[in-house]
Structures are given as C-alpha cells and as structure tokens.
Amino acid sequence: MAQERILVVEDDASMGFFLSEAMRKEGYEVDVVGSGEEALERIAQDLFNVVILDLKLPSMDGMEVLANIKVTNPEMVVIMITAHGSKDIAIEAIRKGAYDYFTKPFGINEMRVVVKRALERGQLEDEIKRLRETVDKRRGFYNIVGNSKAMRDVFDIAETVFDNDITVLITGESGTGKELIAEAIHYNSPRRAKTFVKLNCVAIPETLLESELFGYEKGAFTGATRQKLGKFELANHGTLMLDEIGDMSLTTQAKLLRVLQEREVERVGGINPIKVDVRIIASTNHDLSQLVREQRFREDLYFRLNVLPIHIPPLRERKEDIPLLVDHFVSLYKTKFHKDIEGFADDAMDLLINYSWPGNVRELENVVQRAFILSKERVIQEWSLPPEIRRQRKESFFDMEKLETGLPFNEKVEMVVGEVEKKLIIQALDKVGWKREKVVSLLGISLKTLYNKMKKYGLLDQSS
DSSP, X not given: OOOOEEEEEOSOHHHHHHHHHHHHHTTOEEEEESSHHHHHHHHHHSOOSEEEEESOOSSSOHHHHHHHHHHHOTTOXXXXXXXXXXXXXXHHHHXXXXXXXXXXXOOHHHHHHHHHHHHHHHHHHHHHHHHHHHHHGGGGGTTOOOOSHHHHHHHHHHHHTSSSOOOEEEEOOXXXXXXXXXXXXXXXXXXXXXXXXXXXXXTSOHHHHHHHHHEEOTTSSTTOOSOEEOHHHHTTTSEEEEETGGGXXXXXXHXXXXXXXXXXXXXXXXXXXXXXXXXXXXXXXXXXXXXXXXTSSOHHHHHHHTTEEEEOOOGGGOGGGHHHHHHHHHHHHHHHHTOOOOEEOHHHHHHHHHSOOTTHHHHHHHHHHHXXXXXXXXEEOGGGSOHHHHTTSOOSSOOHHHHOSSOOHHHHHHHHHHHHHHHHHHHHHHHTTTOHHHHHHHHTOOHHHHHHHHHHXXXXXXXX
C-alpha cells in the first residue's frame, strides 16, 4: 500500500517542523511549505491525502487556500489550525469544506487521532466508490439514448478508451451529444474520482481564452487582483474537455500544443512552469482535416488530438432512435411538469420521425418539452408540434401502404377522401389558430358539420 502523504502549510518554521516530525513518526510522508501560493503549486503537481493548513498566512490566507483546494480537489482532507480561537471562524472553515479545526496550542496526540481517522474514512470511501464503479461500469451510457447501429458503434469505440488513457477527438453536429460521450468516457476511466472540467472555446473571447486555459498570477495585468487557476490546473489528474476546439485561434493552438507536449503550463504573468497530468477530450462540429488544408488549424495539433476519433452521427441518420428518445423525454417531462401524458399520437410520431432535425437531439428535446406545455390531452396530437415540423407532412393525397389492402375500390376511395378531408380541416384550424367559428367561415360549412368532422378525426378539445 502506498505511503500516505501530508502537506503542512505553516509560515511559522518551528510549528511547521513540530507538525512534520510528529506526522513522520506516525509513518506518513510529509512536505512543508510556508505560503498558500506554494501550497497550491505543490497540490497541482503532487497528490496529498491530507493538508494541515494554517489560517494566517502571508499574502493568501488559509480560507482562500481552502477555497482553491476544494475547487481543484474537492475530496481532499483539509485540517485548519490557527492561533486565534473563534467559533465563527471554525464554522466558516467547516462550511467551506474543512474536515476539522484546531486552535493553537493544541495537543499533538489529538491531531494524530484526527489525521488517522480522516485517512481511514478516505480509504473506506475510495473502496465503496471502486465497488460501485465495478458494478455499474457497463451503465456508463445510461444517460445516452440510442439503439441504432450507428450509436452502438459509437458506444463500442468509446468503451475501448475507458481504461486506455489516450486523447480522444469527438466530432459531430451541434446537439448530437458530444459532451455526454465525453462525460461517459471520464466517469468510466481511472480518472473518475477527479474533476471533469469543460471549456467551450467559442464561448470565451480570444483575449481571455489563454488565461482561462492556463490561469494567471496576481498583478499579471490590469484587473488581476488575485491569482487564478486555469482549466488545466483545475482538471489536474482528471479530464479536460475542450469543446468546439475548431474555433480556437492559431495563436492559442500553438500554446495549447506546447502544453500537450511538455505536460506543463505557465500562468499568465508566471515564471515557473507547473506540471499537470490531464487527459484531453476535444470536440468540434467542424471537419478539422479540412481546416488543416485551409491552414486554419495546425496540422501538428490535429495529429495530437486525433489519436482516437469518435464521430456521432446526426439524428436524421439514425431515425430509428427517435421513438426511443421521445419516450425518454416523455418520462422526463412527465415527472417535471406533473402531467399524466402517455406519449405522442401515431401521426404526430410519424411527423417527428420524418423531420430532418437540424438541431439534432437538443432540438427534439425542446420540441417534446413544448408539446408537453401545450397539450391538453393524455396523448399529444400533431397540432402541438411546431409549424416547421407539421409542414413536413407529405403532400400526396394518399399513402400507398395503406391502400395495399383487400378492400373494394370504393372503400379505398373513401379512405383517400377521408385523409384529404382531415388534412384540409387541420390546415384550416392551423391557419386561424383553431378558432372553430373562423374555420366555419373559411371552409363554408356549418358549425355542426365541423363538429362532426372534428369528432370523426379525433380533433375535438384541441381548439382554444
């Protein structure tokens, strides 16, 4: 079993020596630093089981160091110590994530007991996590719906990198679920206990992207009033997803390439490089090889990222997944909106399946949510769908599959007339906002006739 490591953060040299010697006698490996900045640098570079942190430190105080630790390593055990006893300070430290709190002078035996108890609890929690992850590993795609061959191929490729710590490039149109695949890879990998950090490269102005990636030092530029850790440091020992990397400028691409090669970052305004151990998952809706040919994306960075490509097909290429996705969203919004809705009517589902879905799964979810809000019945009818989807209806007067029956010709004619009549009434209702009195005038029929037709075609109780 690996030796447990403790970091003592104490600006008083004699107290630091006292604590380190006491912990070493217990068999722990101990490092001592004298400032919060040094502590965060060491934590970014090495793995510690416990941090013993003094409240009063030069420049950055213990509370600020604690807050930074809990961002980068939320499960790390931090024990606070101070020379000034205060119940309010103790409560604030515990609220911010400290495991325990000691006031100087304190008994070293009590400190030994607390450290031992914290380490035992951490070991137990790690073991419970490992057992749960072993049982649930195959459920890594539980939040991704799809049973088409195209999606099964995606799952098969993604599973091959669960235990292989390599860079992954996920491509696909917006709304296809690239982030969900990235999360599945992270949470089924050996890095699952560490942080999954996402950065949308297109959502951040180019002038700020470098500091978001690499962080900055206090005073590095106007407005830099405190040190800030970049995404690489926040994701240390975990996974960093660089979303829409195809929109990154060539200048930032060059700096990113250096980090991937050297496995170290330099904060803006910093002097010393900081080692980082981060798995990269990049995603884009662009064809990066085409951008390389156009000299808009670095070829060397492309080869660095394209170690294992995963392409997620658009929804229009896996229409057999649409009913599964619809059922999934129906279950989701049935609970959220507290509405007893069973699903979509057959003709409404046909429209959903035949639609091209330029916004992919994200657009489908929005359409289902909209239909839930508008629907007044337990089965959602086509009138609840957006106009652009209703317009996808085939313009032919009849469906040949429905006519391929043994019915007499006159009955087939009646079937076709009924379909046309229903379409005409629905289009008229759509045109006037489902106001029956206006449809009567538009079609030149009586209100009683309209009522009977709407009853016949299941269109009642849908108008306002």
